[in-house]
Amino acid sequence: VARVLREVMGVELEDKLKNVSKGIEPVRIKEDLSQRELELYYYNSFRLPGVFVEVVPKRVYPQGRRACHVIGYVGYPDEEEVRKFGGRVAPRSFVGKLGLERSMDEVLLGELGREEVMVNALGRVVRTLRKMEPVKGKSLVLTIDLRIQKIVEDVFYESGQPAGAVILLNAKTGEILALASFPGFDPNKVWEEWEELRKNKLKPMFNRATRGRYPPASVVKVPFSYAFLDTKTTTPVSKVLCTGSYFLGDRRFFCWQVYGHGQVSIVRAISESCDVYYYHYGYELGPSTLIRYARLFGYGENIPLEIPVRRGFLPTPEWKRRRFKKPWYDGDTINLSIGQGYMLSTLMEQTLMMMAIINNGVIYKPTLIKEIRDPSGRVVWRNKRKVWKVVRGRQEYFAVIRRGLREAVRRGTGTKAFSTIADIAGKTGTAQVVRARKDSKRKLPWRLRNHAWFVGFAPYRDPVFLVGVLVEHGESGGRVAAPIARKIIERIYIQGINRELFT
CATH class of the missing domain: 3.90.1310.10 (Penicillin-binding protein 2a (Domain 2))
Known part of the structure; x- marks a missing residue:
């Protein structure tokens, strides 16, 4: 038999049996036979006792x-x-x-x-x-809209960015219409390309949308704005003078706008992402209250989804004492107030937080599955909209924050998300990876550059599409992540998908 297999099929039987333990399971000696190889086998089958052809299923x-x-x-x-x-x-x-x-x-x-x-x-x-x-x-029917998924993936790849993630949800139901992590992989070729995928430094099989944790940067200023209003620490008309820096004792913390923003209200603070405004009120509130409000909006919580979602991380003075044997410094609170320091979040967390702002405090349970069907095609389970979290507060506070998010796109840090096709609102964020001079950032290696965020929604008046964009080491949320979100929303509108889905 061994000789015939060698002559006819080119198979060395001894090599195939080297690491096989004794048992009753058949040993696979050759896969994916061509038509010619099948003919050779059947023509010589009388010379190959105990050798047979088995038809096996293949997932495509x-x-x-x-x-x-x-x-x-x-x-x-x-x-x-x-x-x-x-x-x-x-x-x-x-x-x-x-x-x-x-x-x-x-x-x-x-x-x-x-x-x-x-x-x-x-x-x-x-x-x-x-x-x-x-x-x-049984079969699954997903909430993913293949047309929107294609738009999301095409736009990101066209941006030329090597790594990141995008989530697009229906803000009224929590249904995920598109979810993509970059770079991706072909599930048809995983085992053929396993070594290449495993060695790829960009980790193509890692889901950055649900598993990647990054500093939330200025996006977290949105729930912190709500905290300032809800605790009466500020009002919609109260102002803080931003001169470009904030002094705390003998330490000086700079605003990203080194020349200052002047007198800043909460709407303008959101729109222009004024760091000094958040230093001022964040320090006044303190770390425990900031963390408590972050948790209200879903940060650091177990998010229920059909695929695993990693929890973000919310630091506390007690944690720092245990972890580093050091006290919580006032500077830690300053960093926390603008989404830097020890706090980490996922794209899913940031996107669901924005859902609360859109829906006056209601966060619907995110889902990827619409229906489950039995082999005959009969629906045996149908998903229903469920509320996951409710942030109870005054509707006017949410309205004030939404106005700031609209201004951010119209004339603030998110102007590259502005569109004449769809009325988009949202918040940018740039998460620092290492400390560096502004004029030297472009000289940094890719892995040391800042991460870029944009989380927004459209249309402004009656939000339906909720989009979160993360560009790993993208350097600037306003310059890199915001235009990706805009192009995605615009293509959905241009193709008429918005009218088809929601009219």
Whole structure:
């Protein structure tokens, strides 16, 4: 048999059997046979006792890279997965390894078919004793709109940025219409390209939209603005003088606008992202209150989603004492007030926070699944809108903040998100990675450049689309992330998808 396999199929049987333990499971000696190889096998099958051709299922992803981090990919089960699913999988079955393929395995898996046969001394089947047909698993219908997903991915790749993420939700329901992490991968070729994917320093299989944690930067000024109003620390008309810096004892903390903003109200503070304004009121509130309000808006909380979402990190004086054996300094509060320092957040957290601002305090549970259907196509479960969190407060506070977000796009830090096609509002953020002089930032290596944020919504009057953009090491939220969000929204409007979905 070994000689015939070598001559006819070009297979060295000894090499295939080297690391195989004894057992009753068949050994796969060649995969993906061509038509010519099949003909050669059947022509010589009488010379190959115990060798047979097996037709095995193959998962095909027709959209390739599209929504790869949402869908995920499959592979053969390890020992733990075989034990977990019992008789529902065999060593050569497929189980989910990433994304919904993994998290929804219990739903997607069917039941194995079984066949008991009698074979002769040559290994040929002579009689079927018992046969049980396989049962298909259930199917998922996603909330992802493939047209919007394509727009999101196309726009980001066109930007030329190597890494980042975008989330686009329906602000009225929490349905995720698009979710993408960059760079991506082709789930059809994961095992072929495994070594290349594993060694890629940009980590293509890492979901930056739900798992990446970064300083929230100025985007967190939005919930902090609400905290200032809700605690009566400030009013919509109160002003702070920004001269370009803020003194705390003998230390000087600079505003990003070194020449200062002059007299700044809360609307202008949001619009122009005045650091001094947030230093002033953030220090007055203190770290415990700032963290408490951040948590109200979903930061540092377990976000319920069908794929895993990593929690952000909210630092406290107690944590710092345990971690570094040092007290919490006033400078830590100053840094926290503008989203720098120890605080970390995910794109999902920042996007859901903005949903609360849009909906006067209501955050709907984000979801990727619209329906579950049985093998016959009958709907066995249909998702319904659910409220995840409610920030209880005065509606006028949310309205004031929304006005500031609109001004940010019209004449503030987010003007590159301004569009004549859609009325967009939002907040930019630039998260510092390392301390550097402004005139030297472009000389920094890519991995040391600042991260860029933009979280916004459209249309302003009756928000439907909620978009969060993170560009890893993108340097500037206003210059890099904001135009990506604008182009995504504009293409949705130009293609008429907004009218089709919501009219």
